[in-house]
Amino acid sequence: MVTLKVNGQSYEADVEPDTPLLWVLRDTLGLTGTKYGCGQSLCGACTVHLNGQPIRSCQTPVRVVGESEITTVEGLSGDRSHPVQRGWIEVDVPQCGYCQSGQMMSAAALLARSPNPSDADIDSAMSGNLCRCGTYHRIRAAIHRAAEIARSTAGSAS
């Protein structure tokens, strides 16, 4: 039995400790927004945050998670109000949509550490996330837009 903190909630999961976090999230906890694409940290579809850092949950055994705070796409916001979600909606990024949870988690982590990223920063941070539909140009635009939204939100809050 492991105890996990996911999206601010505490969960008990009766799983083998070497089970990848991805499958605990999806099959045990029912948080299916996080996707399986490759199982080898090659595609980024399974990206979640561990204490704010983007990780590939398909290659993260649940035993190493410990007390860390896990955030999945379901935890970005309850109402699609996270700047990344708003940016994605405004630019109309998704096509099939399958990779987008992972893309948004990588983007959210990027913006948290780099509020005004350049194209090169974006390419570097996002190069681990594959999109078979090829939405990359809109992802780039949406990250810039999300950065603007985050700045204006921060501005209005202060």
Add this chain to the structure above:
Amino acid sequence: MNRHALNACNDAPPAAGLADPTRRAFLKTSAVAGGGLLIALSLPSCGRGPRGLAGGPDVPVQPNAWLRIDTDGSIVFLSGRSEMGQGVYTALPTIIAEELEVPVELIRVEAAPAGDLYTNELLGVQVTGASTSVREAWEKLRRAGAEARIRLTQAAADEWGVEAATLRAENGAIISADGESLTYGQLASAAAALPVPEKVPLKPADEFTQIGKDRRRLDTPAKVDGSAGFGIDIRLPGMLYGALAQSSVLGGQVASFDAAVAEGMSGVRQVVQTTNGVVVLADTWWQAKQARDALPIEWSPGANANLDNAAIRARLKNALETRAAEAQVAREDGDADAALSRARRRIEAIYELPLLAHATLEPQNCTAQFVDGDVHVYVPTQVQQSAQAAAAAAAGLPPERAHVHTTFLGGGFGRRLESDFVPDAVEAARAAGAPVKLLWSREDDTTHDYYRPPAYDRCTAGFGPDGSLVAWKFEICSPSITSRWAPAVLESMIDPFAIEAAANYPYDVPNVHVAYLQEEIGINVGYWRSVSHATNCFVAESFMDELAHVAGRDPYEFRRALLERQPESRWLGVLERAAERAGWGKAAASRHQGIALMEGYGTYMAQVAEIEMRGGKAIVHKVVCAADCGQMINPSIVTAQIQSGIIFGLSAALWGEITLEGGRVVQQNYDTFRILRMNEVPEIDVMLVDSDAEPGGMGEPSTALVAPAVANALFAATGQRLRSLPLERHGYA
């Protein structure tokens, strides 16, 4: 509540432009149980009412309908086409919304079940493919929307005792001359009782307020919060998770296995032999996969134990060299052989294309459940009736007792035109007496695809004494997907999915011969985004470039001159636009350009690729694409599809190749079957031509042009002509 049923079979005129007049669509209407208006389009088999309700009495969904307006005002579009990223869940309701006079955002989209009502009239079965969704729906859905609006208007006219002509439809309501209004929901039941209008005039293009405008996709919100339901996300009470072991040699069969090893592992519930191998069922998929990987299985490798790429190539080469006379002629203008024999100069080249995987990011999967003896499958599929047939056969049930629930597709690209992942889920669910979600691993998916067919093609051309191109001969040799997928089609015609971007050769050459020779290779091949457009366009447009070089002409000017006799043509239009936009011939000294032209799915397209050679590798900096796809429904989605197709096609051009060794696929995952990453994509500049011509397909064509455009640019840069792909094979990527 209005409970009368109105199953009038109305002989409305058939939609225009249908491929098969025996399968014409007829408008059919009926009342929704509990009131409301239902607009359906059905085959002309009068008297066959809607089939049983899928979800029981408390689920008010009428399955056999395209459009339903409920008394509470909700408007539902039941999409017979699958949403796999190409935007049909937005484009199709937009078409209906235009005539219905409601903002498309008020329409809710649901996946339709399997059924003849949803037959794609351009292809003869219920299928999402061949970039047909908008083309097929264009007339049909406008008529459905208009018919509903006319009847709702008449219902309001009857209510107010006025002439319908004095009323207008706006924003989901009918409004009277003096400003009164009734919502569609209020009018739905009364409208259902009215006869189908005799005349259903459609708006001219200049009155469109939604069609042709950028609008956000309706499925975006669900795709940014994790709630969009893909096949992999299905969860049912008591569901077990399945991992399937399949023969690594393609076509091999299980000889024996020792279930005890897997059965002793954590979480494992059962081990079941199925159509395609052995399924391990467990409480989580991870447990199922661990046990699957540990399960000892002896395989009978079958006929492909020695199959490799050299053997496949030899088979195709031998066929073309020994049986070319048996090739089916796809086009014959003049006499190409005679012209070639007289030609001043004759050029011949062999072109080869590799096997390719689809590599949808969502691996293949299917969830099966038995309810009251019927089987239900929850499946990301492009072909509902095939999935239904596969589920029924696996369950030993008639098709009507197999119910298909289409989820969002995590990419399709043709892979989900197959239903090979359905039977094992059904068989496992039946054996377990519990719902089963069967999921392939990425490696399973890469190594058990229905691969894009390889090709071994010969092009021959001749120049006359005056230097003009007098003969063009294009002989295609490849396996036929259609011979397996829809063999009946080939009884009456040459495989239409083998000769695309070949039979419609646009250039003004007096003697043209295009032929197709089928040669099978021992493994299943499948439809891959843009199908034979991708192979044939690479060959034809590369060879055109060769001819330009031989003629000492600029590749753009050479093509342009051969289109000049048709000055108003859409071919010439996109070629000139792309060249102008790209600054053809004006690239920086280190940059090199290549051009390609194609018509596919009724869409005309030209691309210019701009590359730079760095350390012996081709860096693709920019792709300019001019597209004339006729009337657009949503230019934002059109642009996205063009970008998508170019990136898809460029991944294949640079690195795409499936290799076989001993009948086994070598590539396993995205490290060895590479697709472009964000830091690797070129700038893509899309130029859309305004047009109110019939809509062309947009999901696929741009995929096909990028490989020849890049290869032609590579020739400009290096003088090296690539007659096979990918670039990586030649050291350029």
